[in-house]
Amino acid sequence: MCAQSAGDVTMGQLQDRVAVVTGGAQGLGVAICRRLAEEGADLVVADIRVSGAEDVARTIAGETGGRALALDVDVTGEMQVRQMIGRILAKWGGSSCPLCSPAGPRRPAGTRLAS
Secondary structure, three states: OEOOOHHHOOOOOOOOOEEEEEOOOOHHHHHHHHHHHHOOOEEEEEEOOHHHHHHHHHHHHHHHOOOEEEEEOOOOOHHHHHHHHHHHHHHHOOOOOOEEOOOOOOOOOOOOOOO
């Protein structure tokens, strides 16, 4: 789920902001990455498939002229998420960022969320 819907922004609204997309190496994640970069965001493509994340980051940066960073992150691991945040802050500082997370922990088939 996105903290801010990419469809709700106007052109360039994300200039000088950092956008983090977990699961950004494939499918919906790639589309979200592309849209956020088109809006001017500095892009973090985070995925457990780092080679895919690197390809997406390189391609989108080439298409938009923006900055993109690929990170190898398993969002099911709290320490990896903390390290990801630390790397982003060290590279680009603490500008506000939309977080889009089409990736996330998966539940085994047939399990239910607690009510």
